């Protein structure tokens with residue numbers, strides 16, 4: 239398969255906004271350590287319904303002051319246009335030029351739907367409000383979004399986001415590279431030319447990974463689930479095995495033409511550093 243992007247590979251790291259001062263200090267150490275790898279950018283998640291708004295602002299501003307290019311996530315569920323406009327203006331005033339646009343998921347039972355229903359509407363809104371100020375990335379699901387009625391419908395919905403003006407996409411994490419390559423092929427067949435960067439979740443803790451996967455619908459293949467379960471409390475062996483599995487996944491993806499890797503770091507530098515070193519990766523080119 240041909241490489242998706244005519245430029246060198248792009249590497250990025252994702253963080254969540256910490257809740258405490260201790261977490262803030264830990265995040266500072268993490269991005270300083272990962273910053274030595276010269277990522278293309280790092281991103282900071284945003285709680286659906288605005289639950290982390292101030293903490294996301296704080297983390298974005300801390301990271302920016304620390305000298306790293308940063309891309310905030312922004313989700314539209316539960317938000318009014320006016321709130322979204324204020325957030326975009328806040329980022330513009332900080333000279334942030336890169337944003338990850340998402341729908342988000344409200345906690346079950348919440349009735350606060352918001353004025354925009356889907357991420358394609360958020361991408362359109364960002365373009366209406368800000369023209370080309372932001373480089374806009376969206377989410378992609380090689381194993382399909384859990385609420386999609388069919389694979390075809392989900393692909394069409396992905397296309398809506400690109401048609402609305404998305405520049406690039408980052409995938410949900412997955413452990414089956416074929417799903418990614420098939421997804422990219424489907425995008426090419428639909429005439430979509432944007433880079434789709436695989437999201438990589440390092441494996442360090444089976445219970446945590448299973449919990450996340452159940453919550454977001456990401457699939458852990460049975461062979462992997464069973465192997466991980468077998469390690470029980472032997473965390474060291476589980477991590478060594480997890481490192482083998484994720485390093486091989488990353489190597490296969492890069493070799494097959496993926497335009498880069500986006501690591502879900504969980505605010506830990508170690509697991510991502512370990513994969514990076516095993517892969518013998520070079521730093522991202524400076525933008």
Ligand code: FAD
Nearest residue numbers: 283284286311340341342356357377383385386392395410
């Ligand atoms: P959409 O693209 O809107 O899709 C959601 C569902 O609706 C899909 O099933 C799709 O097929 C369907 N759909 C889409 N458009 C239409 C339409 N016009 N008509 C009918 N159906 C439609 N969540 C957060 O809360 N904060 C974050 O910071 C965050 N970061 C993320 C980063 C990445 C890289 C990824 C992959 C996910 C992230 N998420 C985050 C999770 C994300 O919000 C959820 O997966 C959410 O369920 C879907 O968001 P989306 O932007 O993909 O939604």
